[in-house]
């Protein structure tokens with residue numbers, strides 16, 4: 185490995201963001217080297233929720249079936265008063281939503297990581313190496329990136345060179361520190377107790393996320409598997425996780441849900457203290473090095489969007505990087521990674537902070553406000569989109585999200601992964617490719633142009649889901665990017681065609697799609 189030709193991409197950190205980035209790049213034919221401190225998956229439970237936009241991404245990797253096997257659809261989110269009355273409910277569809285999957289899914293992170301790693305091992309384009317400590321990063325003469333590392337088993341020091349490096353090395357990212365990139369604190373820090381419990385007993389509770397809005401001690405409850413439950417409670421001043429290691433003490437917190445379950449039936453898998461923080465890196469790119477996942481953003485978990493944000497980073501960057509490496513896209517499209525992802529991630533972190541504050545702030549006056557405001561939450565635009573419609577914000581305008589007077593609201597939004605011929609969904613019709621979706625027929629010449637550029641022309645007929653979506657979005661035709669985002673919208677094929685780049689994913693690397 186040492187001294188050999190530069191790797192096209194080296195991923196530092198094999199957590200979910202790093203592994204998904206490697207899988208997506210490999211799917212586009214890009215060889216990737218993944219380095220991690222450990223050789224196996226970190227076994228402790230952490231993230232527990234993904235939405236359907238991110239489930240769809242797993243589907244594009246051919247992993248929908250694997251995720252379905254380890255996850256459990258959830259009914260949504262309820263805000264409860266201190267005495268557990270329902271103040272507001274945001275329902276999620278357990279059935280197939282617009283992206284083809286349940287809108288909210290619960291799981292145990294090590295299970296998902298094991299599935300991702302297993303897939304990584306199957307990909308000839310990916311080399312994984314564990315037990316490696318990254319010790320430094322610098323720019324080589326000629327522009328590539330030199331990564332200094334030490335084998336943790338032998339102590340031998342080595343280096344590799346890379347055309348691009350993805351820093352997916354977590355909240356305390358060494359990559360971010362070496363690059364001298366600061367983080368912006370969004371002003372939220374609370375200490376919470378996280379409790380994971382296994383039991384075959386039923387809690388007999390509503391099967392969604394319960395957010396108990398209690399300024400004396402806010403709490404969260406959710407079922408994450410057939411025999412797995414998660415509670416989170418705000419820690420009071422002077423308290424620590426050590427105060428809750430014995431079950432009797434823990435019962436004072438979990439008994440509103442678990443009073444009917446005998447001690448012998450409850451196995452406490454762990455109690456841990458977390459500081460829930462809200463931070464966004466000032467810069468997400470420095471030259472040929474990018475930050476993804478927790479290295480770029482940290483969120484309180486109140487809307488369950490922490491891990492998903494890292495997977496969205498991977499989806500946003502991977503096809504652009506592959507296009508640049510193949511010489512099909514200009515290098516400056518890589519600037520759109522930060523321009524698109526940073527505002528999106530920041531908006532989601534702010535939404536989580538908002539919910540956290542609504543759960544905990546204001547004492548008795550807060551209680552009164554919660555009673556008044558919670559049932560009307562859907563009237564707030566950001567809350568409406570995310571919490572009610574289960575959609576995330578649209579991406580900011582730029583070279584790969586074109587807004588104009590005629591474009592309407594669709595550019596920057598995800599195109600639904602709708603059924604297109606009664607059987608196949610959009611992502612199966614055009615895996616990792618650009619699409620031109622139109623309500624009107626294509627001329628022969630337009631069809632040729634689209635296909636010569638490696639894209640898929642798709643005419644949708646009156647009454648089909650995508651035809652209705654186009655109509656609602658005041659568009660006759662749209663260009664859809666390989667990550668599912670609408671690049672451009674206008675009235676006609678002729679008007680959107682100039683926005684379609686040439687982008688040819690090697691056909692052999694496209695996955696045989698398995699739908700869950």
Ligand SMILES: O=C(O)/C=C/c1cccc(O)c1
Pocket residue numbers: 232233260261276287288393404406485486487488571
């Ligand atoms: O909005 C949803 O459907 C789920 C929210 C969620 C998931 C996991 C943990 C949370 O505190 C909230």
